Amino acid sequence: MKRNELVFGRCMQRRKGGIKMQRKMQRLTVESLVSLLLVGCLTLGAVENPAIGLAIARGSFRVDSSEVWSNATLLDGMTIETARVGSDLRLNAGVRLNLAAESRGEVHRDRMVLERGVGELKNTTSYWIDARGLRVYSAAPRASARVGFDKDNRVLVAALNGPVRVMTSKGLLVANVVAGKTLVFDPQQAGAAAPTKVTGCLEKKGGRYLVTDETTNVTMELIGEGLEKQVGRRIEVTGVIDPTAKPAAPASSLVKITELKALPGACGRPAAGAGGWAALSTGAKAAIIGGIGVGTGVGIAAAAGAFKEEKKPVSP
Numbered sequence: 001m002k003r004n005e006l007v008f009g010r011c012m013q014r015r016k017g018g019i020k021m022q023r024k025m026q027r028l029t030v031e032s033l034v035s036l037l038l039v040g041c042l043t044l045g046a047v048e049n050p051a052i053g054l055a056i057a058r059g060s061f062r063v064d065s066s067e068v069w070s071n072a073t074l075l076d077g078m079t080i081e082t083a084r085v086g087s088d089l090r091l092n093a094g095v096r097l098n099l100a101a102e103s104r105g106e107v108h109r110d111r112m113v114l115e116r117g118v119g120e121l122k123n124t125t126s127y128w129i130d131a132r133g134l135r136v137y138s139a140a141p142r143a144s145a146r147v148g149f150d151k152d153n154r155v156l157v158a159a160l161n162g163p164v165r166v167m168t169s170k171g172l173l174v175a176n177v178v179a180g181k182t183l184v185f186d187p188q189q190a191g192a193a194a195p196t197k198v199t200g201c202l203e204k205k206g207g208r209y210l211v212t213d214e215t216t217n218v219t220m221e222l223i224g225e226g227l228e229k230q231v232g233r234r235i236e237v238t239g240v241i242d243p244t245a246k247p248a249a250p251a252s253s254l255v256k257i258t259e260l261k262a263l264p265g266a267c268g269r270p271a272a273g274a275g276g277w278a279a280l281s282t283g284a285k286a287a288i289i290g291g292i293g294v295g296t297g298v299g300i301a302a303a304a305g306a307f308k309e310e311k312k313p314v315s316p
Helices: 002-048 275-282
Strands: 051-063 066-075 078-082 087-091 096-099 104-107 111-116 119-122 128-131 134-138 145-149 155-159 164-168 173-177 182-187 195-205 208-212 219-223 233-241 253-266 285-289 292-296
Touching: 066 078, 078 087, 096 104, 111 119, 111 145, 119 128, 119 134, 128 145, 134 145, 134 155, 155 164, 155 173, 164 182, 173 182, 173 285, 173 292, 195 219, 195 253, 219 233
Parallel strands: 111 128, 219 253
Antiparallel strands: 051 066, 051 078, 051 087, 078 104, 087 096, 096 119, 104 111, 119 145, 128 134, 134 164, 145 155, 155 182, 164 173, 182 292, 195 208, 195 233, 195 285, 208 219, 233 253, 285 292
């Protein structure tokens, strides 16, 4: 009898042990499954938002409001904010950007949205800097574009060593900035339906009337009355861009004129104090394209400081 009880007791212990082991295995299985799901989610997140480059500085800067030193990996949509030193942004596909000291920008894989300070774009024609809705591109592979803001929050664009192109988000060409020049842009009513006002020499090619603005270097085709009499002369025209029309090459847009004014001075030699040259000398608006006022800039702060060194504080 005692032997039977002993055998029965051992069987029960084994059974309880088996149940405990089974429950333990179930817990491990659930924990393992959760771990696998977590790893999968993290991996999926990394795949969906891979690194787009690296930010480097000889000092501190902020990435999405967190302070970092020396360098940080960049993800699409991150905000970079510099303080006493600038930052060198090295993006994939060879894109190089400098963000000057006291500047802030949101970095994406195809553009940087400049919010404050000065940004400089190098070594690419496919990436752009967005400033108040204007898109600034380098128009040649080795050209550099510097973009910033003046005290009135107007956009300053400088072409450092090659041509720079400025466009709206809808693809309207606003200016071709030649090397060594700086233009100032005031986008108030950006868009094809906004008024356009340009000054230049009227030409006739293939039965079409063309004018290249003296400030923006943008060529437009004109349609309207009184043009034939002004061929070969400097004119000032006001009108509206027709977004549905296909202009004659090399024009980038077609303008239906509402006002035409003849200006003194022969083509290529504006009279002193007349037309675009007066605006160039005073920095006033010299052209309006698609509602965006364009004039000559008074200079732009150097996008330096990316390699200036800031000493890291020593922890006590």
